[in-house]
Amino acid sequence: MNANASCTLVTGASSGIGRAVAQRLASSRRLILHGRDIERLEETRSSCAQSETHLLWVQDFRDPATIVPTLEHLIEREHAAVDGFVHCAGIVHVLPARSTELDAVFESLNVNYVVAQQIIATLLKKRVNPGRLRGIVVISSIWSQFGARGHSVYCASKAALDGMVRALALELAPDVRVNSVLPGAVRTPMAQTALADLAISEQLLRTYPLGLGVPSDIAAAVQFLMSEEARWITGQQLVVDGGRTVNMSNK
């Protein structure tokens, strides 16, 4: 692949869904791989096809003020033309509502939603990335639509992402398509704590008709939405959850 080819920015690429998305897209796209941890980011890059062509963006999203300048600098330095953006970075803080503290709220909102809005704003600026952006996919969650005990902040942050997707789909049409993928429970490092609890994993297996997901299930959906085959799809939430959210069975 040409080192001057257009790039797709994948956030959260050090692990889990982000890594799987990077691996899936790498065979046909040049990537900017974002993560906090340079070692795991390098591992992702090495595991991708055309590994020498992909760029790295090491950035902690918990401080929103630093994000735009570093992204602009990277794009300028590398003369990158960014035509795609997949937001996989995300965090979950499980806390009862009574224990919710402001720093946890802002951290979740910033990483899960605000950063996506900031990155999109940057990629739309003529001065930075003139007329190049074509497709955006954000990794939302089935918990943007449904509730879970101890997840009020997480649910709010994912609902914010989906609201953003619908508005942007209209504002940026026809040049840019914007969609969400809503995963159910996927085996990733982020979900590890919950899945390690026997009571939780037994409950999950009872309620997921197709069992738990793996990151490549989500990556496949992202690849489709980012491709020309999805050219007439925008503003949508694609639920990829093994049938969980339609399960109203009594047993």
Added chain:
Amino acid sequence: MNDFCVKLADILDVAEVKESDLLTGFSTWDSLSVLSIIAMLDSKYGLNVTAADLRNVGTVGDLWNLIQRKQRA
């Protein structure tokens, strides 16, 4: 330890916790509490504690000792 007890009391939705209180004795001790305590130990103390670790702990004081041990390790 006092700060830890205040946070634990919030998670368990009680006015206060004492060192000798059995964790399983709280009516709010459930999978949500377990996950919330794990999250709190990670964000406030930088510790990686598993659900299995917690289920082996008896009292509030035992949990504090576990935190101390992990911090020293």
